[in-house]
Amino acid sequence: MKNLPRVISAFVCITIACTINAQIGKRFPSEKKIVKDPVTGVMLTFLTSTPAGDSKIYQTHNQWTSDGRWLIFRSNRVKGEAMAVNEETGEMVQVTEGGYTGMLNIARHSMKLYFMRNIMDTATKKILAPVQLVEVDLEKLFADSKANRLKPADAYQRICGTTPAEIGAGGDMALDADERRAYFRVSKDEAARHLPSEATIEKSFGPRNMGAGPSGIAMMDLKTGETRHVISVGFQVGHIQANPWQPGEIVFCWETGGKSPQRTWTVMANGSGLRPLYPEAPYEWVTHEAIIAKDEVAIAIMGHRKIPGTTTQTEPGTAVSGANPGQETDWGPSGTREKPTGLAIVNLRTREMTIAGQTDSGSGLWHVSGSPDGKWAVGDDFARNIYLIDRHTREMTLLSTGHKTTAADHPHPTVSPDGTKIQIQSAMLSADNRSMNICIIPIPQKTKK
Incomplete structure (x- = not known):
């Protein structure tokens, strides 16, 4: 497939949508706070603590830079831009300029950040179909930011390539x-052009009217820009993720917003x-699959719905929202504890x-993660509790609670690459009970084997 010219800025009517006064490398003071969990006694490190629209990268993706010192997250401190926070000092640095769309991708072997960026027609103020893939040199950026010798954005940001307009590339990257490669979703029209003639085109599934096909995945060579x-x-297609230890291996899902007829899928590049x-x-x-090791994927097999015919059965047709979602009868006969449920590991x-x-009760584990060494698994539940599981002994420990069911999003726990701590997003400190902050939960020393 031919690629559009990489220097798309040559077209006078097209520019990158950027934020005024949003210089890459801008530093922000530490907000770091240590808070004792009032129930478990675990010491929680809040790396951000003000209501600035913070949210972590989704748990399917890496959270830490390759040197293990910085976490990258989304924030409204500079609207439309991504931030990094130093785990030791709490200092924050803006790591994008010109905006981004979709998923932030932190490299594990180099100090690089990758993401997609929309292109805007300045005359009409409309977003155009081509999308740029951008690389950020974090090592150079952090050094220059610390030394207060910042250069223009293009000294740190490189356009890897621009997707052809006709493929309708999306930000699920x-x-x-x-x-060397990045994978991303393409439009229905582009997917249809490559769909095998014998394939069945599915209709929407469930009450959210999502899941209809076709859909597809494309890739870009980050050196040549070829797609x-x-x-x-x-x-x-939803939640595209690449195996961080096995080049060319992709995991993705059938996205319906809830229960899918067949949620989890894998394919080679x-x-x-x-x-x-x-x-x-x-x-x-089945939901919220996440690759946790070279050969392993964690999934949640939900046990959040009442068994039909029992005295605690939710009334037929009742749709419970908020802290207890997914109760609509339109989802079908799934998600009860008549059959085995829980945090599962697939080889x-x-x-x-x-x-x-x-x-033991409640929703069961919902968003899941694990350590690459096979020692730990972690999950949250509808009540925003965080549970740690010792995979060798099967002992389960409540690590943290009090993260508020009124929060703007779920905790989405992710275990660090070295298996010593867990990152979540939490509204524990929020006066409005909604805005979230970046929080680190240590895996207690007494539990380590």
Whole structure:
């Protein structure tokens, strides 16, 4: 597939949508606070503590820079731009200029950040179909920011390439383990052009009217800017992630906003090997898959719905929102505890699945993660509690609570690459009970094996 000219700024009517007075490298003072969890006694480190619209990167993706010193997150401190916070000092640095769209991708082997950026027609103020993929040199940026010798943005940001307008590239992006390729979603029209003739085009599934196909994944070579189609499927693609330890291996989902007929999928970058990651039954509600090790993916098999016919059954047709979502009867006969549920680990090679743990009651574990060394699994629940599971002993520990069901989003726990701590987003400190901050929970020394 031919790529558009990489220097798209040559067209006088086109510019990057940028934020006024939003200089890359701008520093912000520390807001770091240490707070004792009032229930568990665990000491929580809040790296941000003011209501500035903070949110962490989704738990399917890396959170820490390769040197282990900085976390990158989304924030409204500078609207439309990403921030980094130094875990030791609490100092913050703006790490983008000109905006970004979709997922932030932090490299694991180099001090680089990758993301997509929309292009705007300045005459009409409309976003155009091509999208730029941008690389940020974080090492150079942090050094110049600390020394107060900042240069123009293009000294730190490199345009890797621009996607062809006709493919309708989206911001659901993943960085390959070799840091040479990035994967992203394409439009229905582009997916249809590559869809096998025998494929079934699915309709929407569930009460959110999502999930209809076709959809697809494409990739870009980050050195040459060349794009190539990877796969088309008959349903809506979501949560694209690349295996950080195995180049060319992709995991994605059938996105419906809730229960899918078959949630988890995997495929290789050359389009081969497409298959369900965990083949699920109609009674299983599988969600929030996350690659946690070279051969392992954590998934949540939900146990959040009442068993039909029991005395605690939710009344038919009742839709419970807020802290207890997913109760609509339109989702079908799934998500109850008549069958095994919990935080499950799927092996990409053997295809075996084991359940690491489950809460005694309530929603069960919802957003899940784990340590690459195979020692730990972690999950949150509808009440925003954070649970740690020792995968060797199956012992489950409540690590932290009090993160408020009124929060703007869920905690989305992610275990650090070294397996010593967990990052979440939390409204614990928020006066409005909604705005969130970046928080680190240590894995207690007494539990480590």
